[in-house]
Structure formats: structure tokens, C-alpha cells
Amino acid sequence: MMLFFYDIFQRVHAFARKVFFLIYYIPKFNRPNAAWSHKTSLVTQILKELVRHRVAIRYRTPKSLEPGSEGDQFIVLSPQNTITNHDNGDLSSAVYTGSLTAIPTIQPVPIGAVWFPDAPSPNVPLQRLVIHFHPSGFVLFGPRKADGVSWGPTKFGQLSEWPVLSVQYRLSLDKDKTTFPAAIQDAITAYVYALETLKIPAENIVLSGESAGGNLVVAMIRYIRMENPALPLPRAGLLWSPWLNMTRESILGLDTHRNASTDYIETGFCQWGAESYIPSGWSEHNPYFTPLGNEFRSNVPLFIEAGTSEVLYDDIVQFARNMKNKGTDVELHEALNAPHSIFSVGEVFGMTDIAIDGHARAIRFITRAGDK
Known part of the structure; x- marks a missing residue:
């Protein structure tokens, strides 16, 4: 009451x-x-x-595996425990291993996903795909239109002519049931669906994520690179205002950041997200939670966008520099005067031109990535 x-x-x-x-x-x-x-x-x-x-x-945030108002744009993806490892004599290899099995009570489950801008024709095989992970702080929002963040994947799909599949990954709303690694299990489920069910070559799959979704993209690349090489690496990663630092010190500093008045991300939101996502007893400095300071050389090119008016700006810029210094192909785009995650909120903020400029730069980036 x-x-x-x-x-x-x-x-x-x-x-x-x-x-x-x-x-x-x-x-x-x-x-x-x-x-x-x-x-x-x-x-x-x-x-x-x-x-x-x-x-x-x-x-x-309501989560359902029913299509609802999305209709045929909504699909359900079921986890696949093994994948054919062509580098190992076509033997099957585990999809979920290492850190993704660290908490036995958290297992892969069927998840939802939404096609943008429209559902593809069932009679025409897909040749390429963007797998997108919405912003969330790991506790809010989703991929559906009612969640208010569908403009970005819709517009990006229209401009690029790449189909976009936005994933309804689990939010960390039940401690010890949906903490890490639930969300990354779901992210890998979506990736394996693209590889095995849709039969799209890895070099034609792009991973894209906003805020916490950007954290997921980095985590996926790290997992494939360091823990499960049976999975092929994707063509590129697109990080839109990625959340890269879950340490208490960083989160407590958000409300006093010079951009605090020009952003909508605050300490309380990030505290809730970090406390919910990080399992009990795990360090906040773990690379899967805080990629900043835990950079690595990746063969996956990264396009990274940071709004110059967002509170995560400094972390994003430093991460981009660190990854580049490690030998990763990185393009950093600074969206002038943009707050957090302008990728999806550009229209409602009256900053459509700034958001679309970032979209266009990323489209050119993934085109070049395919030429290498």
C-alpha cells in the first residue's frame, strides 16, 4: 500500500x-x-x-513470448546447446561454456526478438543481419515499440538495408536468477540462431548495442575470442553510448559529472543496474562488467559513438583509445551535443540529423569492414 x-x-x-x-x-x-x-x-x-x-x-518491464502488437515482426528463439565446429573436423562444440556456465541455476531459455523495420520474407534467405541489443541498464526497457527505443533500429535498417533483429534479452530483475550471465546467454542464443538457423555467414553478421546493450556486444566478442573459439567472430561491432564501467566509484561520480545536467542517466539508475546484474560475491572489476581498463586486442572492428553531452562520454572515449592501442580497428564518432544513446532517442529529442549522421557513419564503417 x-x-x-x-x-x-x-x-x-x-x-x-x-x-x-x-x-x-x-x-x-x-x-x-x-x-x-x-x-x-x-x-x-x-x-x-x-x-x-x-x-x-x-x-x-513486461516481458512476454507472445507476439502482441508486433505481430509477425516478433519471433521466439530457442537456445541451441551445440554448434558445428568446422575448424575441428566438423565436431560439435558447446555453445555455452566457461563464464556462461559459472552459475548453474542460470540456464539458457527461449527468448523473444523483434524484426526491424519489417519482418523479412520467409521465402527469401537472408544474406546479412544486424543483431541489436537495446539500452536497459540491465533492468529497464526492451525491443518492442512500446518500450520507446525502436526508432533507432527501424531507421538504421531502413538506411542501411540490413535487416535488424532486436533481442529481448533477460533483464536482471530476480537476484540470483537473472543476473550475469543470463543476458549474455541470450545474446549468444541470438547469434547462434543467425548462424545455424538462418545460415548467415559470420562475416555478414554485425553486432550492435546501446548502453548496456553495448556492454553485451563487448562481452560477446570477449567470450568468443577468449572462451569459445568454436564460435566464429562477427563482421563488426557497433557500440552506441556503451556502458563500460560498473565500478562503484564510477557510478557515484555520474551525478557530479560535468555533463550531469545534459543527460538523463544518473547514479540511482546505474546503481540499480550494477547491483542487479553483478552476481553476489563477484568483483565489479570483472572484465565482463567493466570493459574499461580490461581492453584486449580484437579482430572484430568496432564503431563507437559517444554523445559529447552524456555522462559516459569520458569512459567511452578512453575505452576507444585503449582498444585502438591494443591493436583493434576502432572508429570513434563523437556526436556533438548529444545526450546518452542518441541512436534510438534522436527523433524524440529533436536531434534526428545528429542521430542519422551517426547511423550513416556506422553504415559506411560496416561496408569497409566487409572489404577487409
Whole structure:
């Protein structure tokens, strides 16, 4: 009952603040970024209030394996425990091994996924694919249109003419049941589905992820590179505002970051995400949680986008430099004045041109990656 009244209070309080900022941001000198429009300033504040509210009530994003309003765009992927290892005399090799089996109670399960911009024709074999992982902090949102982050994969699919499959990976909402490695198990399930069921060559598969989804892409590449070479490496990785540092020190510093007023990501949200995703007794410095400082040489080229107005900007830039210094092919794109994950929120923020510029650069990047 107390939670119910707290929810009502939060909603009323948030509405009052929206009205206040609707008026407050009319003069340009009151806006968080002098280059921002009234719409960008207001939407940033509204999204910040939304995330705060969901953090406060520990909102559980609905997850279902029913198609719902997505219709034929929605599919269910079942885990496959073995894959043919052509480098080992066509013998079968385990798909989930090493770190992905570290917690026996967390096992691969069927997951959902959504096609963007449309479901492909069942009669035409796919030649290439982008597997996308939505932003989440590992605790919020999903790939469906109702989750509010479908504009990015839709627009990217339209511009690139690459089909995009956005994965409904498990969120860490049940401690010791859906912590790491649940999400990366689901990510690997989607990758093996593309390889084995859709029969798409690895060199024609691109991994793409926003925020926590970007963390998943790095984790997948690390897992294949270091723990399961039976899986082939993909053509490229696209990291959109990736979350690369789950250490307590980093998270506590978000609210005092110089970009705190120009972003909607805050300490409370990231604390919830890290505490939920990292299994009990595991170090926050583990490379699967904090890739920053644990960089490695990868044969998978990486396109990395960072908004210059987001609180994760410094970590992203440093990670890109470190990976490049390790010998990885990295292209870093700094999206001018953009907040977190402009890839998917560009339209609602009134920053469509900035988001699409990033899309176009990434499309050129994966084209070049295929030529190497």
C-alpha cells in the first residue's frame, strides 16, 4: 500500500516538474546546453524524471513470448546447446561454456526478438543481419515499440538495408536468477540462431548495442575470442553510448559529472543496474562488467559513438583509445551535443540529423569492414 501511494506521489510530482520546465526552458539561457532547442531540453528532463520514477518503484518491464502488437515482426528463439565446429573436423562444440556456465541455476531459455523495420520474407534467405541489443541498464526497457527505443533500429535498417533483429534479452530483475550471465546467454542464443538457423555467414553478421546493450556486444566478442573459439567472430561491432564501467566509484561520480545536467542517466539508475546484474560475491572489476581498463586486442572492428553531452562520454572515449592501442580497428564518432544513446532517442529529442549522421557513419564503417 505504501508503494502505491509513493507511486502516485511520484507521478504528481513529476507532472508538476514537467509543467515547470516547460516554462523554465523557454528562455535559451536556462537550457542545460546553449546549443539545445526547447524540445531537446524539455525531453531530456522528462526522460530523466521517467527513469527516476521507474528506479524509485523498481519498475518491472513486461516481458512476454507472445507476439502482441508486433505481430509477425516478433519471433521466439530457442537456445541451441551445440554448434558445428568446422575448424575441428566438423565436431560439435558447446555453445555455452566457461563464464556462461559459472552459475548453474542460470540456464539458457527461449527468448523473444523483434524484426526491424519489417519482418523479412520467409521465402527469401537472408544474406546479412544486424543483431541489436537495446539500452536497459540491465533492468529497464526492451525491443518492442512500446518500450520507446525502436526508432533507432527501424531507421538504421531502413538506411542501411540490413535487416535488424532486436533481442529481448533477460533483464536482471530476480537476484540470483537473472543476473550475469543470463543476458549474455541470450545474446549468444541470438547469434547462434543467425548462424545455424538462418545460415548467415559470420562475416555478414554485425553486432550492435546501446548502453548496456553495448556492454553485451563487448562481452560477446570477449567470450568468443577468449572462451569459445568454436564460435566464429562477427563482421563488426557497433557500440552506441556503451556502458563500460560498473565500478562503484564510477557510478557515484555520474551525478557530479560535468555533463550531469545534459543527460538523463544518473547514479540511482546505474546503481540499480550494477547491483542487479553483478552476481553476489563477484568483483565489479570483472572484465565482463567493466570493459574499461580490461581492453584486449580484437579482430572484430568496432564503431563507437559517444554523445559529447552524456555522462559516459569520458569512459567511452578512453575505452576507444585503449582498444585502438591494443591493436583493434576502432572508429570513434563523437556526436556533438548529444545526450546518452542518441541512436534510438534522436527523433524524440529533436536531434534526428545528429542521430542519422551517426547511423550513416556506422553504415559506411560496416561496408569497409566487409572489404577487409
